[in-house]
Amino acid sequence: MRALFASGKVPELPAAAGAREEVLPSGAEVETIPVPEPHAERKPAPAAEALPQRSYRIEVDCANCANLMEQAANKVDGVKHAAINFMMQEMKVEFECDADQQSVMERVREACKKIEDDCEIYI
Template structure:
């Protein structure tokens, strides 16, 4: 399953590091962040609990860029 999220990130250099951190999170197949549109596309593994996985993704991304925000609905 794929989902899109709005992301606020100030540093283009951090985007790649945030993508890598998200991809290493259990339950994630793939993650992409587009700096120009401030969008994140996440592909989850089949049995993943989307809400708990996104909490972990947010934690991982904040370790890279403490000021980033991922808007999970």
């Protein structure tokens, strides 16, 4: 850097790195590109069958136990997907279409108690 300023003159730099100004020849036409309207008619996505989903408050002491509980809950019949947020102390469960939520959650609680016996799921 010192070598650049040794002469006392500051070199001229473009306004932005890599910026170039292009000059069109006289009489040249600028091509415009059509932009779609922001609220143009869009076809809605096909509605998938909504699966029942519920959130449950839980108590668990460590993040590793929460991860193991989540894995155990995902293996229970009737559970499509279970996710535990350790920081929020919350379990979200997506059930199979024909599953009885109360009985499934009782089995989830039993599976989780095998992992961490002092955890709690408030059904």
